Amino acid sequence: EDQVTQSPEALRLQEGESSSLNCSYTVSGLRGLFWYRQDPGKGPEFLFTLYSAGEEKEKERLKATLTKKESFLHITAPKPEDSATYLCAAGRGGSNYKLTFGKGTLLTVNP
C-alpha cells in the first residue's frame, strides 16, 4: 500500500528563521512527487512537481528537493504570510493521476 509520511506535524518559526519540512514516501514506481499549500478554509494550492531524484524546484522562499525515498521543502527566511499547512503527495506508476497525500505540516511563522 502506498504511504506518504510528513514530519514534523507542526512547526513554529520566527520570521527569518530558515527550516525544512520532510516528506518520506513508499510508492511503487513513483511517477511524481507533489507539494501543495493549504490555507485555513481553502482547498490545496499547487506548488511544485518533482519527477526524478536529484531534481530541485524553487518558488520565492521555497525550494523543493527529491531523493529516492524522501522530499524536502526548504523555507528560506520565512515571512508570516508563509504560514499554512504544506501537503506532500505521491503519484504512482501507471496512474499518475491518483495521488496519495500525507497529513501535512502546519507551519506557523511569527513576526
Next chain:
Amino acid sequence: DAGVIQSPRHEVTEMGQEVTLRCKPISGHDYLFWYRQTMMRGLELLIYFNNNVPIDDSGMPEDRFSAKMPNASFSTLKIQPSEPRDSAVYFCASSSSLAASSYEQYFGPGTRLTVT
C-alpha cells in the same frame, strides 16, 4: 478562469438524510477528482473520472456513497443515508492531460459537511 466551483460551501444535515455535493471543474479539464479531508485521515481520494467516465472508485467508503458526472462541466457526490462519521470537508479537483504539467490538480474551496 473561475477555478473549480463547489456548492454548497457548508451543509448541515441530520443523520439519515440524503446529501448531494456539486462540482463544476475548470473548463477544458478532462480529469475530475473527489476527495475527503478529516483531521484523523488527512486528504483521501474517493473517486476520479476521465472524460466523464469513472476510472477508480476504490476509495469510496461504502455503498452509501455514489458519484456521477453527466457531462464535462458537472459532477455530483451523493451520500444516502448520511451518518455522523461522514462529517468532513469534501474537495473536488480537476486537471488536464493536455497541459504541460498534466498532473497538477486544481482544487475547489471545498464543502464542509456536518451530519448531526
